[in-house]
Amino acid sequence: MGGRACTDRSRAILMTSRTRFLTACRCEPLSRPPLWVMRQAGRYLPEYRALKAKSSFLEMVKTPDLAIEVTLQPLRRFPGLDAAILFSDILVIPEALGQPYTFRDSGGIAMAWRLETKAQVDALAPAADAVGKLGYVPAALRGLKRELGDSKALLGFGGSPWTLATYMVEGGSSEDFERIKMLFYTDRPMFESLLRKITDTLILYFRAQIDAGADAIQIFDSWGGIIAGADYAEASLKWIREVIAALPRDFPVILYAKGTGTQLTDQSFTGAQVISVDWTVDLRVARAIVPNNVALQGNLDPVLLQTTPAIVKRETQTLLEAMRSERGHIFNLGHGITPQARIDCMQALVDTVSSWT
Numbered sequence: 001m002g003g004r005a006c007t008d009r010s011r012a013i014l015m016t017s018r019t020r021f022l023t024a025c026r027c028e029p030l031s032r033p034p035l036w037v038m039r040q041a042g043r044y045l046p047e048y049r050a051l052k053a054k055s056s057f058l059e060m061v062k063t064p065d066l067a068i069e070v071t072l073q074p075l076r077r078f079p080g081l082d083a084a085i086l087f088s089d090i091l092v093i094p095e096a097l098g099q100p101y102t103f104r105d106s107g108g109i110a111m112a113w114r115l116e117t118k119a120q121v122d123a124l125a126p127a128a129d130a131v132g133k134l135g136y137v138p139a140a141l142r143g144l145k146r147e148l149g150d151s152k153a154l155l156g157f158g159g160s161p162w163t164l165a166t167y168m169v170e171g172g173s174s175e176d177f178e179r180i181k182m183l184f185y186t187d188r189p190m191f192e193s194l195l196r197k198i199t200d201t202l203i204l205y206f207r208a209q210i211d212a213g214a215d216a217i218q219i220f221d222s223w224g225g226i227i228a229g230a231d232y233a234e235a236s237l238k239w240i241r242e243v244i245a246a247l248p249r250d251f252p253v254i255l256y257a258k259g260t261g262t263q264l265t266d267q268s269f270t271g272a273q274v275i276s277v278d279w280t281v282d283l284r285v286a287r288a289i290v291p292n293n294v295a296l297q298g299n300l301d302p303v304l305l306q307t308t309p310a311i312v313k314r315e316t317q318t319l320l321e322a323m324r325s326e327r328g329h330i331f332n333l334g335h336g337i338t339p340q341a342r343i344d345c346m347q348a349l350v351d352t353v354s355s356w357t
Contacts, residue, residue, distance in 0.1 A: 316353060
């Protein structure tokens with residue numbers, strides 16, 4: 001009895017934020033779930049806005065010291081967060097392939113040109129050359145690893161092949177995604193050629209992030225929900241499955257695919273250790289669908305962080321209670337935190353999760 005108590009105390013002493021996060025990824029028991037928030041380094045923080053006034057977004061992404069500083073800002077303000085996610089952008093991949101991008105004055109993304117022909121696909125940079133242009137990403141991760149050590153989990157990320165292809169074919173942000181859907185349905189060879197280039201590049205890119213110290217990789221299939229459900233597997237999931245299969249065995253990969261609640265079962269068999277669920281899905285229903293050896297992440301509605309601390313505490317406790325008896329839960333939002341989020345509401349979220357018993 002005394003030996004068991006001693007072992008339990010040792011585990012408590014050794015339970016850093018990083019080990020808590022990795023334990024949740026393995027669906028092992030925990031006293032409370034780990035917590036991090038998508039886009040936790042960003043515009044809702046005054047310290048970020050102060051830095052942004054001196055440097056552009058892309059300058060911060062491409063300058064390792066600045067990316068490190070922005071990544072660490074939320075951890076300094078909210079020490080209860082269990083993970084840091086690298087400050088970067090999914091569209092560094094199209095840019096490295098030869099298709100730069102900017103931000104529209106009216107909001108959204110504008111690619112420098114629209115990908116329309118097979119010749120343009122063929123002219124994109126080879127995967128190794130593209131990843132060679134992205135050395136600032138592993139440099140920032142290595143710097144973060146030195147700063148964090150084993151105290152916090154360190155996450156890298158990237159967009160899914162399908163989601164990146166939507167920006168490349170649409171020429172930026174889109175309302176109807178007509179061009180990428182037309183390409184998928186009417187010119188499958190060109191579609192496959194494009195997705196092949198993106199997939200090969202992502203594999204090398206994620207391997208570089210892992211080699212630089214990332215504890216997990218999150219794949220953002222942000223536009224997975226815009227393709228017909230029956231076609232989601234061919235348009236997106238098969239490429240995600242290939243990416244994950246090319247990474248080290250059992251390395252934690254989180255798959256977030258907005259608007260794909262009906263695809264949870266298929267997503268569970270991509271090789272991802274964690275399925276991140278948007279706020280429209282009941283996590284208890286998701287837990288009944290997703291195999292018990294696959295963890296779930298989510299899924300508080302981001303809008304709640306614009307309300308009051310009392311409301312945030314109440315809704316957070318409701319979600320925590322719903323998942324109390326379940327293993328493999330990482331607390332997060334159901335999408336990225338909004339620029340309008342209140343600091344006191346974010347503090348209430350962190351305090352409620354970190355003190356949960």
